[in-house]
Amino acid sequence: MMMSNIMKNLSNLQKGTIVEGKWHRNRYYILNKLGSGATGTVYLAARNNRKVALKLSENSMSITSEVNVLKSIPKVQGCSLGPSFIDADDWVSAAGKIPFYVMEYIEGPDFLTFARNKGMAWMEVLIIQLLGDLQKLHERGWIFGDLKPENLIVTGPSPRIRCIDVGGITLIGRAVKEYTE
Numbered sequence: 551m552m553m554s555n556i557m558k559n560l561s562n563l564q565k566g567t568i569v570e571g572k573w574h575r576n577r578y579y580i581l582n583k584l585g586s587g588a589t590g591t592v593y594l595a596a597r598n599n600r601k602v603a604l605k606l607s608e609n610s611m612s613i614t615s616e617v618n619v620l621k622s623i624p625k626v627q628g629c630s631l632g633p634s635f636i637d638a639d640d641w642v643s644a645a646g647k648i649p650f651y652v653m654e655y656i657e658g659p660d661f662l663t664f665a666r667n668k669g670m671a672w673m674e675v676l677i678i679q680l681l682g683d684l685q686k687l688h689e690r691g692w693i694f695g696d697l698k699p700e701n702l703i704v705t706g707p708s709p710r711i712r713c714i715d716v717g718g719i720t721l722i723g724r725a726v727k728e729y730t731e
Contacts, residue, residue, distance in 0.1 A: 560607070560608065565581060565582060566579065571650075572640040576652075578596070581593070587715070587717070589607050589612040590606055592605045593605075593606070602654065615717075616716050617635065617651050619720075620716055631683040631687060631711075633654040633714065636651075657705065658704045660700055664704040676709065680702070683711070693720060694718060694719050695726030701715040
């Protein structure tokens with residue numbers, strides 16, 4: 551099967567599809583599609599009544615790179631900018647062996663929607679919070695190369711800004727592989 555057909559199949563999984571890991575045997579129940587990008591598709595899924603975000607991609611190098619970032623971010627003390635890592639595995643589907651990883655599902659409105667609903671005073675608070683997290687990230691040798699409002703979610707109940715796309719996070723001095731033009 552051609553790679554473009556695999557990506558097309560990956561971006562159209564139906565609610566109720568079960569993604570089971572080949573190695574860890576964890577089963578994830580697909581709830582709905584959250585979004586697609588250059589390197590894969592992210593779904594809202596459930597495991598043991600817990601919501602998670604599951605990313606499927608035909609590009610195993612991209613998956614490995616993002617998993618390494620997810621595992622490194624917690625080492626940036628005091629910074630909860632990105633989602634926490636949960637699992638990585640391969641799914642043997644009708645389309646073939648598909649690498650995937652699972653991360654914390656960060657629920658909330660995107661940055662601009664939150665700012666429109668709550669007002670400019672909150673926007674200033676969240677930007678200061680974001681700059682503090684980015685400073686901690688930079689001090690530990692990382693950059694966030696795809697900073698845009700759509701990649702930022704505001705969680706609650708005490709508003710906190712979080713990043714949902716780790717593909718643009720890279721070590722300082724290395725090329726940013728994923729970004730929005």
